[in-house]
């Protein structure tokens with residue numbers, strides 16, 4: 189058991205990252221940490237002094253005898269002093285509870301901010317990794333209430349530790365053997381708790397993926413997005429069963445180690461209680477033999493249960509800290525993740541020329557964890573003021589190409605160049621401002637109409653008229669004007685008074701974002717797929733006028749959307765198989781011709 193205990197303690201100290209944790213707490217709450225430390229010292233000092241005055245009081249009484257009237261002023265003095273110390277102790281304890289609450293609130297805010305920064309700054313490849321989601325989930329779970337628990341626990345450990353030292357000095361003044369005896373009987377309890385916390389941590393790590401899966405199933409059952417299909421396909425009971433099975437599995441895992449802990453705690457708490465009464469017997473027999481005084485016995489009966497409680501609290505706090513360590517580790521794991529997109533050390537300014545081209549040169553790309561290239565040797569140009577189109581069947585690699593253009597990923601080989609300069613030479617944020625993309629799975633923001641459009645260029649403070657212009661250009665103005673609150677209408681149905689609109693209308697809002705943006709390049713990835721034929725025709729007929737001297741890239745499965753492009757690239761299984769104008773490609777009677785098959789026209 190001793191070997192197991194020391195190995196647990198070693199694992200505990202290496203796993204706990206206590207120094208890093210304290211640094212994190214300090215970074216998030218410097219001022220409140222200082223105040224908190226002051227109150228810890230004050231509280232412990234007052235606790236000690238109330239006991240100390242009590243001891244002197246008892247010593248005074250027992251030395252001079254209870255009936256000695258001369259003794260009265262001194263007795264009253266110590267009664268007053270120990271009462272004042274006890275009152276101050278309880279008051280400081282209450283205030284210090286508030287201070288710890290404030291401190292942990294600050295730490296939680298700090299951790300929350302860091303987690304959100306990581307989530308924003310990490311590149312898209314992390315979102316392809318289940319492991320990243322596990323880390324993120326654990327870190328997010330941690331962010332809500334764990335900082336609170338951890339700060340409270342650390343403060344508790346500090347208080348208990350100081351109090352224990354002070355109280356130990358009192359106990360040692362009775363008999364030095366009392367303290368080691370006490371420690372010996374409390375250690376098994378600590379061992380059981382650390383052991384339990386350790387098993388819980390291992391279990392939690394192995395359960396995170398299942399937890400995520402059960403959360404996912406619960407979302408399927410409860411979210412508005414899936415409500416229609418769940419009902420029409422009658423998926424409810426099937427999904428519910430999958431959910432319940434996983435929850436049962438998780439519960440059984442937890443109950444198994446909890447049962448083990450209950451058995452072990454039964455034994456160790458019996459040992460601890462026996463320890464307490466062994467000490468009582470030791471002191472009582474000592475007093476019969478005249479070795480210990482009445483003051484000693486009284487002090488022992490007051491101080492010993494306190495010391496016993498403090499040691500129990502300490503063991504509880506330490507195991508709580510250890511138990512929460514899995515979350516602490518997760519946030520550090522998250523903080524340690526490094527984006528694979530590297531910032532250039534001396535970034536160049538974005539070229540200010542009026543005419544600016546974007547070009548892919550011999551680009552190949554393989555997704556992280558994928559086995560083969562999604563794109564191979566792609567060369568393609570987006571010249572200023574021109575509209576180009578990329579077409580191809582499902583899975584050909586069109587959206588992937590957009591991700592590279594937007595620098596959401598870097599190519600595995602080849603380069604993306606802005607006016608002949610590799611885009612890696614620019615600051616990522618500066619470059620990304622040059623491109624505005626409307627993705628196939630565009631965002632539906634449950635904010636006002638105006639904010640939905642303003643998200644296209646959130647850093648500029650432009651006039652309302654620009655928002656209205658963007659809405660007119662995308663055709664969204666037609667339904668916006670029908671809302672009583674026009675551009676101040678909240679979209680979606682998540683919030684009260686929100687207005688839900690059709691998918692095509694949402695898509696028009698997303699396109700309005702692109703028109704509102706000042707970027708030099710516009711990318712529409714299947715961005716008009718939900719527009720009715722009339723709205724789509726109207727948009728593309730005047731698209732050139734609407735984008736001004738910007739360059740545009742359109743991805744679409746509809747011939748009507750791509751045929752007016754200046755140049756079209758046909759993507760087949762990740763490679764460009766054909767390119768040319770619509771007329772040239774139709775005449776070629778190759779992949780492009782067959783893709784649109786019957787409905788091809790050259791008008």
Ligand SMILES: Nc1ncnc2c1ncn2[C@@H]1O[C@H](COP(=O)(O)OP(=O)(O)OP(=O)(O)O)[C@@H](O)[C@H]1O
Pocket residue numbers: 316555556558562580581582583584585586587588589628
């Ligand atoms: N995150 C990813 N990780 C691994 N492979 C991916 C990932 N995203 C896409 N792929 C693979 O890359 C290939 C190209 O996908 P992409 O989304 O670029 O196709 P697409 O041409 O846009 O298709 P669609 O017309 O259906 O939108 C597909 O075979 C897909 O399986």
